[in-house]
Amino acid sequence: MQELIPVTLVVGFLGSGKTTFINEILNGDHGKKIAVIENEFGEVGIDDEILSGSNDLFVEMSNGCICCSIKGDLVESLNKLLVHAKNFEHIVIEATGMANPGPIIETFFSSEELSRSFVLDSVIGLVDSEHFEKNLEKFENSEEIAFYDQIAFSETILLNKSDTRTSEELTSIREKVKVKNPNAQIISTTHSKVDLSKVMGTRSFDLKAIEETMPSANAVEYPFSWAGVIELKAGFYKFNIDHTHHNERMVFFKIDEDDLNDKIINYANSLFFSPQRRAKRGANVNVDEHILLDFGGEHTGRNILDIEFDGNYAFFISDHPSHLQLKILNREENEIEFKTDHSFKKVEHFHGNEINSISLEFSGALNPQSFEMFLNVLYSQYRDEIYRSKGILHFYGNDSRVLFQGVYSSLKFDHGREWADEQRINKIVFIGKGLIGPSLEAGLKNCIVE
Numbered sequence: 001m002q003e004l005i006p007v008t009l010v011v012g013f014l015g016s017g018k019t020t021f022i023n024e025i026l027n028g029d030h031g032k033k034i035a036v037i038e039n040e041f042g043e044v045g046i047d048d049e050i051l052s053g054s055n056d057l058f059v060e061m062s063n064g065c066i067c068c069s070i071k072g073d074l075v076e077s078l079n080k081l082l083v084h085a086k087n088f089e090h091i092v093i094e095a096t097g098m099a100n101p102g103p104i105i106e107t108f109f110s111s112e113e114l115s116r117s118f119v120l121d122s123v124i125g126l127v128d129s130e131h132f133e134k135n136l137e138k139f140e141n142s143e144e145i146a147f148y149d150q151i152a153f154s155e156t157i158l159l160n161k162s163d164t165r166t167s168e169e170l171t172s173i174r175e176k177v178k179v180k181n182p183n184a185q186i187i188s189t190t191h192s193k194v195d196l197s198k199v200m201g202t203r204s205f206d207l208k209a210i211e212e213t214m215p216s217a218n219a220v221e222y223p224f225s226w227a228g229v230i231e232l233k234a235g236f237y238k239f240n241i242d243h244t245h246h247n248e249r250m251v252f253f254k255i256d257e258d259d260l261n262d263k264i265i266n267y268a269n270s271l272f273f274s275p276q277r278r279a280k281r282g283a284n285v286n287v288d289e290h291i292l293l294d295f296g297g298e299h300t301g302r303n304i305l306d307i308e309f310d311g312n313y314a315f316f317i318s319d320h321p322s323h324l325q326l327k328i329l330n331r332e333e334n335e336i337e338f339k340t341d342h343s344f345k346k347v348e349h350f351h352g353n354e355i356n357s358i359s360l361e362f363s364g365a366l367n368p369q370s371f372e373m374f375l376n377v378l379y380s381q382y383r384d385e386i387y388r389s390k391g392i393l394h395f396y397g398n399d400s401r402v403l404f405q406g407v408y409s410s411l412k413f414d415h416g417r418e419w420a421d422e423q424r425i426n427k428i429v430f431i432g433k434g435l436i437g438p439s440l441e442a443g444l445k446n447c448i449v450e
């Protein structure tokens, strides 16, 4: 029988030290060849620049979060790695800092294809001791961030950044973590340094133990509650909602099939994680866009569907049509029925509405003083609502890349590789609450030396 390839899943809140840990693994003297799957939230990949094990196999998955929007891609990335299976003995997956480990773990147990080749060896959770209390207060009951699940699903927890706290404070954090996950092995670490033999290749992941503390471990979750397929002829239709208390989200697109399949669901997922367009009452809504229906506090609204081609269309909606009293009406006000429909368990920690990430790429040398001033203003404006920032920057007069890291307002700059004969592009990502892309972009561009 073919030997199963062990997989270690590394989870933990934004900035807790996951990439630092992966670097430890890549540089460790365990003699193992490691392949890494890196999932970053935000469209611009930064961590590949920070990871130093250049000889290791490396697959990056940006633009979404593996726990929800790009689970299909995770299976694909693992399968891609299989082609190179001779070149490595262990796979490490770094999840995004917002990810709920549950659905990722579930993928390993529900996919027959994966279980033929891979075994989930361990789930390691990084906890940021420096910002623990703040994170606990903000996110313990958050529907958007899986802070609690990241602790509860890990059978090993690294209480990282222990250099930033006193031993009494660490003991108190350890106790609080224990309440959330009494079975976990908890190890205090600095810069994610740990005896790797204690945490990898241990086959310590035990689904049963996790299920005992987390009964929802096997539930697959989506960012929408419902989807239906409807046949429409080219023309305009009314999308009529008679009862809502929220801004609803929806996507719809043309499909060749008569019913949903995994590919269609994955595509809907990825649209749900693309930037949203706000559509007021009466506005047109179009195929292939992530729409936020904003009725301005009213409970009813009617939008116009602009259908260009005859065919089947899949609709994915954040709430159930029966709650919304949803009807699709033709010109003559006749209701068109959905041919098929499906309900989904909606993800509770949907990283959409308020928490967002802004990824920017632009050329031009930055003036370091202006950049510092920009950060001062930004962090005083947003206070604790920028959870994470990181970037690879081109500073005026500096021939090396400048690596920028921020966890809340703890900011750090490091030297990166020298720029080769290439265009020097600044890449920067901010993750936080209610961040406004154009104003961040304008502020940053003001720092460019003329």
Ligand SMILES: Nc1nc2c(ncn2[C@@H]2O[C@H](COP(=O)(O)OP(=O)(O)OP(=O)(O)O)[C@@H](O)[C@H]2O)c(=O)[nH]1
Pocket: 012, 013, 014, 015, 016, 017, 018, 019, 020, 021, 096, 097, 126, 160, 161, 162, 163, 164, 189, 190, 191, 192, 388, 405, 406, 407, 412
């Ligand atoms: N003081 C201190 N800083 C640390 C420690 N571990 C990591 N850091 C710093 O914390 C910042 C975030 O570390 P990362 O390893 O990038 O964190 P991450 O979890 O991968 O972050 P995301 O991928 O954005 O979620 C970096 O600036 C690290 O150098 C530690 O033990 N002590």
